[in-house]
Amino acid sequence: MDEVIWIEVLSRQRDVVSRQRVPGNALTIGRAYDNDVVLDDPHVAAHHLRLARGDDGRWAAEDLGSINGLHADGARRERIVLGDDTVLQIGHTGLRLRSSAHAVPAELPIVRATPRWPLALGCLVLVFAFALLELWFAETAEPKAIRYLTPLLSLAVIVAIWTSAWSVLSRIFTGHARFGLHLLIVGAGLLAYSVYEQATELGAFALSWTALARYAYVGAWMAFAAVCFAHLRALGHSRLPLKVASVVALAALGVTMQSLKLSDWRANYGQPVTLQRLEPPSLRLVPAQRDAAFFANVEALKAGLDKARSEEPVGGDEASPTDGDD
């Protein structure tokens, strides 16, 4: 009895592009119209492939003398007996044979995933509230609505563009846009960053620990890298080590660039590094130093200055020919 089989034409990603039902125990594949399966691939011969069922009931594929040949399991073959999942490559086209008895996985129930975007919006509302509070606390002139609206609007536009970009990527690679998930990632990332930024600024003052504010950008880059990683992970769980490596590289690059820029700026303009923002005195947590201790610390700076003096000027803003000689 003749068995009915299905020939599946596959995409490069091995998705099924088309499926054709073919009866019989033998069939030919090629570009010519007298074939059982007709392909439009110009790299396929007019009569490229013959598939036939052997006496043992197993199908075999045979190259009919094409230029580009038949490839399967990673090598060129003249003839191959097909296994369950063997993919035949002719020209640029992938083919797979399925018998009608091929088992299919069980039906999946439809699960209503909890929508992510209410939580995402919640995060964003908090982010905006933080931003507003920060603007309000820095307000020393008459409050004007435009000074609050402009930054918030810019932030909203950036969030929208960023989330859309990731959704498009998501749609391309996974087939689902997952806008809610990407929005949640951005919202959570921004919220974490807002809290972190405020904490470092307040901490730098309250603990009299200037380095906290000075190197806060390192944490900011790490947060940025973490957000990027979360987005990449949402695109799929494949190649996670590669994704980790690329976001780590991104963070390292960002921190390096910013450090270089800061040190260059400092060398060019000689600006001292001090706290940029004072806070209300009541937020101070550390005890004040006695003045004698302060002046002892100040005296200790002298050695560093004298060392810097004996070194050559950093870079050269003005060539002075005699500097090297004396």
Added chain:
Amino acid sequence: MMHRACARLMRFAGVLACVTAAGLASAQALPPQPQPSAPRDAVPAAPVSAAAEGIYAGTRPSLLQIRTLVEAAGRQSSIGSGFIIGADGLAITNYHVVSQYALEPKTYRLEFARPDGAQGALTLLAIDVANDLAVVRLEGSDLPHLDFDAAAVAGELPRGERVYAMGNPLDLGFTIVEGTYNGLVERSYNERVHFTGAINPGMSGGPAVTGSGKVVGINVAKRLDGELVSFLVPASKAAALLERARKGAPLTLAQTREELDRQLLGWQEGFYQALDAKGLRETTFGPYQAPESAAPWFNCWARTNAEQTPKPRAQMDSSSCNSQSSLFVAEDIESGRAELTHAYVRSSDLNAFQFAAFVSQYYNSAAMSRSWSRKRLTQPECREEFVAPADAATAPVLRAVWCARAYRDFAGLYDVALTTVTQDRDREALVSRLAMQGVSYDNALALAKRFMGAITWTK
């Protein structure tokens, strides 16, 4: 407002900008027509111009134009004036006229040009950076020369005496300028004679002489925010340096920096000792008392933001005292200035965070100021902390930041700024600042300790 004046005038090219800013460019642009000003009131004017004519004729042969040339190009990079003071060829000019050569003798050379067209090389013998003077020698003997005025050297020349400044302004030719001797500037640590007359770039280092042709001072600077407000170095300082140049070993050019270093260190030692001796006086700002120098040579100005529009939400009243004692060392480096500033800030309108943000702008902009040349100064090192007073009942906790940078060319000299912000009230603060230029670390520390210790309050 006060010393926007780029009071140094000599580098022809460099100062031209200042000249233009001061509106002198318009005077230059006028066609050179003789102004019929003097003869109108004929009676007193005629003898004066006759006198000036005689003085000019008598003094002119002793005048010099002093040029600094770029060795490689052989062209002048700056010009000044000078005058021969002894038959042995010694001449006096300003330090700032020869400073390029003194600091970079391999890049520059010095030349003189006399009114009769004679030219030649100059040897630098001695410098006095505090009084902006230099002694140079030109080859030759029996040179026409000037003498110091004995009364001026003794400091007894009366105010109002007619004095004639001479030099080569803007490379236009040797010129005589009539003016008035107004004695020593009262509020100045460095002794300078106030001369009411027009001194222009290029005249620096030229002599100012009496009607009898005797030198009373050396042209040095003018104020750009006034008219005809010019300054001379007193003749006594020049006489002293001349004495030193005659007796002492001549300056070795390789050691100019060491010599400058020694002079600047010596100068600041004297300055801060004098400052210390004069003491500090307390000035009241709201509930706070803050120190100001009792020395007379500080120029103090108050500022308020009260009449700004829109009305500021925090009121700021500041007082800034400047020692006006800056010393020219090189085009891109000066030394010698001290500044004490207090800003009393309060608000009932802002909340505590907003008030802290308002105060921050005074805090972080105050750390270091003025231009910075990385060739001349190291990068600043800062230290900031909360500082508790010795007696918590009399003084508040302060947020203090100390920033210092070292002069690369001069060992032992630093620019230092100490800024403090009172930390006792949420919406009231005193921001105080002590800035010192070209100071030794010990003197800076000593004054800073006194300064910070004198910030007190009445609860």
